[in-house]
Amino acid sequence: MAAVKIHRPIMSIRTLKFAAASMLALLFLPTTATAQTFPTIPANSVIGRLGTGPGPAQAIPNSQLFSSNLFDSTLGSTRGMIPYRGLSGWTGLPPGAAGSLLQSGGAGADPSWLALPLSVAKGGTGQITAAAARGSSGLNVEGYTGHGDSIYTILSTDRTVGTTATLTAARVWTLPAASSVNAGQEITVADYFGGVSSTNTLTIQRSGSDTVNGGTTTILNSAYARVSLRSDGVSKWVTTSSLSTQTRTPMDYGAACDGSTDDRTAIQNWLNGISGTYLGLLPPGRTCTYSQYVIVPSNVTIFAYGGTFKARNGANAATGFLLTDATGGTAPGPSNVKIYGGTWDGNKANRTGPFSYANIYLAGATNVTIRDTSSINCTADCYYFGGNSTTTGVSTNVQASNLTGASEQRNGTSLVGVQNFRLDGCLMTGSVTAPGHGIDVEPDNLNTANSDFVISNCNLSGNGGAGIAINPAAIAGAAVNRSMAYGLSANSNGACGFDQYVTTANAAGFRFIGASGAFNTGGTFCNLAADKVP
Incomplete structure (x- = not known):
């Protein structure tokens, strides 16, 4: 019988067990990648591979990360190139041109x-200098438009508009609509x-139904x-500064x-509108006609040199500028009123009367010039000039100078209740109907006494009555007090x-x-006591 040959196993049982365990471990490893450890590499470098083909990993210094080896093949070698993620890749x-800005196109x-x-x-x-940036070709913060001796419609793009010629007549420049520019x-x-x-004025008027300081110009x-x-950006303009005094004319109203x-209505609105706010101006050559009196409120200043306020033909109601209360003389009148220049024309030839008020009428007014x-x-x-101490009060602190009264139906000037009154320089002529005096100092009673007044440097001639009459009549008590007149001339009076009527009332009150x-x-x-004859 042949002998049996026994071979040694290729692996030991222990080796098989280890191999099986290793395989099982690999099957159940976590899916998350873990860093691998490499042999020692230089500091400030990363593991990768330069170039375009495959090959072993390399330690790449940080200085080479953005080198031509890494980016030039993709981005090119032009200096100033900026990488970005396009539609199909990086x-x-x-x-860009020097000074250009990088602009995002969005996601x-x-x-x-x-x-x-x-x-x-x-x-x-759109400009390269600060001055040009503020100009009309930039933000239009500043700009200048010149215009000559004619009308002009100011554009919404105009910022400063100036004259380039002397005006030969009054001109009108029209503002753009307030709504055509930004608010402010x-x-x-x-x-x-x-x-x-003052004659050839420049009027800046509104556009359409806009307003300018509540008026029109x-x-x-x-x-x-x-x-x-x-502008308020809607319908209003207001003035913010002016080197000419802020003025308003009746035409503005x-x-x-x-x-x-x-x-008449516009004049009254004008007087109310300028009260305490503006100077009233009636330009030379203008004639404002009115059918009935107007009331002058407190804190009004009027310049009317060369202008005229005239009663209308057939205006058969009382006319005049009344410095009284709103009811015409039953309560104290206005204060701080100044009137400079101008003609007040009662137009008596074209009206039927009689009428009660003077062209300029004060009752209970104070601080008036x-x-x-x-x-x-x-x-x-x-x-x-008058008042009543029990109702309006007398007119006080009145300064009048260089007054002309001509062709009056009654008196040139009447004083019927004043205190601290001064009239320096006047011409009073042509009074017709009684009393018909140039100046009539005529208190009606002790409530309308005249005290502490001075009249000087006046020509009182050509009147139907006296040049000047000091007439307290038969009033018992002191109706004319502490007063005097000097430098007067009275000629050719009727x-x-x-x-100066000789009565007890005035015996010691006037000189x-x-x-x-x-x-x-x-x-x-006439009728002067011996101690009162000049």
């Missing part, structure tokens, strides 16, 4: 370069040429004047002042030149000093 944005588009300067539409100025936008109008005057009336107007239109005015063709008195006259029908001095 690519490079070539350098669905590539970046791009935005050239400077930015346009206004993109939030820039300012437009300046200025007389750069110096060609505006504002006016430049002196050389080199200017005004700045700011709708008056025509053409010599024929009835401007009237200077350089003419009051003519008066249907009653030309000037009336009664006495200077007449004439330095008076003279001639050709008065009743004599120069």
